[in-house]
Amino acid sequence: MTVRNLDKLFKPASIALIGASRKPGTVGAVVARNLFQAGFDGPVMPVNPTERAVEGVLTYKTVDSLPITPDLGVICTAPDTVAATIDALGKRGTKAAIVMTKGMTADQTQAMLDTAKPYLMRVLGPNSLGAMVPGRGMNASFAPVAPRKGDVALVAQSSMVLTSVADWATSRGIGFSHLVSLGDRGDVDFGDLLDYLASDVTVRAILLYIESITHARKFMSAARTASRQKPVIVIKAGRSDEAQEAAASHTGALAVSDAVYDAVFRRAGVLRVNDLAELFDAAGTLGTGVPITGDRLAILTNGGGMGVMATDKLIQAGGRLAALAPETQEALAGSLGTQPGGAPFRNPLRIGADATPKRYAEALNALMQDNANDAVLVLHCPSALTDSEAIARAVAETVQANKARRHPVLTSWIGDQSAVEARKLFADSRIPTYNGPSDAVRAFMHLVRYRRSQELLMETPPSVAEDFQPDEIAVKKVISRAMAEKREWLSEYEAKRVLAAYGIPVVDTRVAQTPEEAAAAARVIGGPIALKILSHDITHKSDVGGVALGLTSPEDVKAEAEAMLARVAELAPEARIEGFTVQEMAVRPDAYELIVGMTENEMFGPVLLFGEGGIGVEVVEDYALALPPLNMKLAAEQMSRTRIHRQLQGFRSRAAVDLDAVALTLNKVSQLVVDFPEIAELDINPLLADADGVMALDARIKVGVPALAGAARLAIRPYPKSLEDRITIKDGRQFLVRPILPEDEPLVHHLVENQTAEDLRLRFFAPLKRLSHQAAARLTQIDYDREMGLIAVGPDPQTGDTIMYGVVRITADPDNRRAEYAVMVRSDMKGQGLGYILMNKILDYARSRGIKEVYGEVLRENTNMLNMCRALGFVRKENLDEPGVVEVRIELGGGLAV
DSSP, rough: OOOOTHHHHHHHSEEETTTTTTTSSSSSHHHHHHHHTTTSOOEEEEEEEEEEETEEEEEEESGGOSSOOEEEEESSOOOOHHHHHHHHHHTTTTEEEEEEEOOOOOHHHHHHHHHHGGOOOEOSSSSSEEEEEGGTTTEEEOOOSSEEEEEEEEESSSSSHHHHHHHHHHHTOOOOEEEOOOOTOOOHHHHHHHHHHOOOTTOEEEEEEOOOOSSSSHHHHHHHHHHOOOOOOOOOOOTTTTOOOSSHHOOOOOOOHHHHHHHHHHTTTEEEEESHHHHHHHHHHHTTTTOOOOSSEEEEEEHHHHHHHHHHHHHHHHHOOOOHHHHHHHHHHHHHHGGGOOOOOOOEEEEOOOHHHHHHHHHHHHHTTTOSSSSSEEEEOOOOTTTTTHHHHHHHHHHTTTGGGGHHHHHOSSSGGHHHHHHHHHHHHOOOOESSHHHHHHHHHHHHHHHHHHHHHHHHOOOOOOOSOOOOOHHHHHHHHHHHHHHBBBBBBHHHHHHTTTTTBOOOOOEESSHHHHHHHHHOSSSSSEEEOOOOOOOGGGGGEEEEEEEHHHHHHHHHHHHHHHHHHHHHHHHOOOEEEEEOOOOOTTEEHHHHHHHTTTTTEEEEEEEEETTTHHHOOOEEESSSSSHHHHHHHHHHHHHHHHHHBBBBTBBOOOOHHHHHHHHHHHHHHHHTTTEEEEEEEEEEETEEEEOOOEEEEEEOOOOOOGGGGOOSOOOOGGOEEEEEEESOOOEEEEEEEEHHHHHHHHHTTTHHHHHHHHHHHOOOOOOOOOHHHHSSSSSTEEEEEEEEEEEEEETTOOOEEEEEEEETTTTEEEEEEEEEOOOOGGTSHHHHHHHHHHHHHHHHTTEEEEEEEEEEOOOOHHHHHHHHEEEEEOOOOSTTTTEEEEETTTOOOO
């Protein structure tokens, strides 16, 4: 379950408090006081068999004796009574419960959940502090403070963090729409609440305090959906946790849990911060709707020292100091006068300790007109020569005068009492303001990071540079043989065969059982040779003297092979030796050594790694993690988060690396681990990369029986290739029907451009000439776990290019019970049955996903669509709110004719 019945938890019409008490200091007494004093507009019914009244309200002895059925039951009784209380509430028809009881055993918690399930009752807790909805006067918690009403939702795993945040925020005048303590997350979890709060119009931003995540795929789907609609900001505890054991490979040793969480939040479009002050600063900055287009900051200040401090913080945080455009130099010279000696104005722009409101306004106006910066930070230090509040008013008026440009402006008035009125003025004008320059720069970088995450969610990825067809059969043979022999690790030779089957270039590698065979193989390969011991019992060959490089003749190879056998026998006497691998030495003097790998995370499944490779990879620790599946854009973004990425772009006489080839390798590895859940660990180290492409020199792959079958182990559902199919329409033309991809955005635009104006109006309920990038991205960049889009593609008769002839999609609710459909076919394809075929396919898919009902809204004059719906078995219902619109729906598993 996800959002089902959560409205009864947060919008109850009536509440029963089971375990209400008059005894001071008890949970039952504190919750009763909070419930009755918060101003809840509805009956609150205390239940206690031994108390006559609580908070002046008569009690009821049992749930059965309640005069009405409560929407919400709040339970603060002993652990062994909870399941029975849930049963009593369920029989009455209650659909939500908050269980504050702590100390419940695993068996007691399971009994509670098993009891609630038949009633479809949602349970928050156990061990929950409760839930507060200030806007509805609901405080079903034992929190010591009554929070203010606001538009920020806070969901915390820790009760004490929730109370601390509520106290901290209340003292600063910050209000909340919801405060929720998850407790032990028996039922309701972060994914459920992200889904619910994302659709709540009273919520402007969602704040999360997370210690751990359950149900990885549900969290990822909910977070990606929510972050497209409003800012989601998270504190994840445990950055310095070193308890995770290092895995056997380089990749596993690097993939520490906190780095995985960073990758998770980045992929979900969630902004991660470090502390409470930063949490609320970020919520305030993002919530103002200040737009941001880049990382170039202009700084305007009356104090040089503060400007320098802000600059230092900006550079350390990864931002850039904006240059001042020539037009801006002229404007500044006109208002501030020329610099001594005609020197240019520089950023930070210092305008003097005696800067007047007029000087601030003119300088700010010039900077706001300058497209060479992405935002302006206005600093003011207290001065006896100026009026702090008057300057703030001039800044606010300048921002308002340039409102049409929507150029971001942030402010920081330094000081204490002297800055109070200025800060209040900025707050009233919805201009972000901060206590110090470091806080302001940090807020600017929040905007930058948030923009980047949103771009990843909405940017159309480039097409894959190479249309590779993996040899899945060859890989399956290799893995099956190893597992049949009960081996965890593939040999280097086997691992390279797997990589080659997925189009990853590998050096010519041959297997030899004896020194004589090694010499013969070297003679065939020619050139410098790398000789390595072949043993399934040896993971790191160089540690036991099992690697020799630069051998120039077959005789040298034979001699080295004999010496290698002696070294390995001494250093690894228990290892079983199968022979040697003989491979050509890749002579690429300008190549970089990189690492590409994968390890399995217990919660989020496969995690991909990219970074600087070589023998010192654990020491260098220059790497970035990402979740599969990847595309070229996501691969490029992952690469950009490493230090070595700047070197790969070339410098001095060293040519730039073919970055597309590196990104494509990441994509191929991503596809490999998606296709084969038996792969538990993989690393390619080193992967040589230069201007001519990439080459895998060494590879290691660990295999085993996966804990979850197929794509179920992935935190993000991959492209469902099984839905691809060939269809034939009435005139005999054939098309490929397949799931839609982010790369298909150009095809969507082409489809829209080839529709008649009337067909577009019937489809979108309004005149439309073209789709915006945001709208097209929203149609193509879908979460396959909640949405599905099927497109029919085929060649353009004129150009031969692949184009889209039709598309159908469904979007399911978070409970996967109902889904809304939409379908569009090219105007010149009418009457060929393509729309009917696509609708049947999407309905079959909905049935396979367990969706119970598919519905849609159709304009009354769209007779073609209504006729098709009738033929498919949809029922029709007039929409009383919109007279020109007809609602059609079909119960899957047996539709009724119109």
